[in-house]
Amino acid sequence: MDSIPQKIPAHEIVYRNIRDQILYGDLPPGQPVTIQGLVENLEVSMTPVREAIRRLTAEGALEFQGNRRVCVPQMGEKRFAELVFARRHIEPKLAELASVNMNGQFVHKLKAIDLQLDEAIAKGDVQGYMCHNHRFHFALYAQSNSQVLLPMAKTLWLRYGPLSRIICGQTGTQNLADHHEEAMESIARRDHKATANAIRTDIEQGFEIVRNSTGWSGI
Amino acid sequence: MDSIPQKIPAHEIVYRNIRDQILYGDLPPGQPVTIQGLVENLEVSMTPVREAIRRLTAEGALEFQGNRRVCVPQMGEKRFAELVFARRHIEPKLAELASVNMNGQFVHKLKAIDLQLDEAIAKGDVQGYMCHNHRFHFALYAQSNSQVLLPMAKTLWLRYGPLSRIICGQTGTQNLADHHEEAMESIARRDHKATANAIRTDIEQGFEIVRNSTGWSGI
């Protein structure tokens, strides 16, 4: 009937482990990542680790260092501008597509996540904020049933994550009033363009915080 | 001084091999790709093949088949629409960024590629068309020095390739008047927005051919 135990392969475990560490900023930019180190920490052999690293490198979450080493990529003004450009175009569209497929049942799940998010903000829990904000956006985007834009958004967040974490670590969770309520209202009204706009405003606000902290323009 | 022999690793060889086959449509959509098969054909061992497949899967060039097999993804109207949306936004921007960094020296290289392209079109050489058209676009885009948008464009072409090949195989290379001249003129005039528009028109024309052949809307 439903999910039989389903053994998750080792390479998938390793992948998720590193991915989440990057996504939530546990691995700071510039941090080198070695195969051997992961073999020892995660107690698996080289092959699955190598597969996970190739995958993460392809997704832009890790970067080759010329000589055969990989590390978490460094962020700069130019790269930030590109991330802003791509997120601006892709995520509102995903929100719109998701809004079309959305049902009342699912809005409750979003509300539940948003509640946890607000709690984390109130407590000043940066790690919790990173986690639940990600969960909210991708619970929404997943409803788009998109096979192209959704993976793209995932890689954009993987690249954006470490920076986001640093900024939040500096400025705290105080100024993080989001536009999730607005998005959920739009979904309920079935005003799909409004949903897209709410998400656009939400992520633009995030960009603004980064700009203020770094002095980058990121037009 | 410059490029010392630099041994290319086996996983990279395998990766490029499969990637090019997908890009130029030698592997049709639905084609299953097995690890064992590649091990035998390319005469390398499993690990490098596995790495190449993980990487290509992450890039959307291959797709998991539930049971642990992979194949070249199937194209459909919905997926096509998403590819159109993404390419429309990303590639003109890449062309614009490239245009800014471009010098006269490099325009000659583009012209040379475009000449080969025209030749392939004249001869009705579909394979050559696929190859040189790709070379033209990415020789241009590469000048953007983009670290985010360029990889995204690469994965979009990987997903788009097999379809493009099928359509060209059906309709031939007759109706493939491109807008590359226009783009190169804009670059020479240093009118970066015009370069973006020329590329936009170029790819839109490609979409139109697909729409006409398939009946898909892909707005």
Place this chain on the structure above:
DNA sequence: ATCCGCATAATATGATCAAATTTTCTGTGG
């Protein structure tokens, strides 16, 4: 400062185990 060995980490292979698919075998019903 440059060169040479040593330590370390990455690359690549073949063997082994597990899962899935295909083939073969067998018994039942028409």
Place this chain on the structure above:
DNA sequence: CCACAGAAAATTTGATCATATTATGCGGAT
């Protein structure tokens, strides 16, 4: 007697590991 469904064996393919090989970076000696 033949056709077919279902089960069990055999084969193929994928996943993981331990190990050998190769390249890179480091540190000391010239």
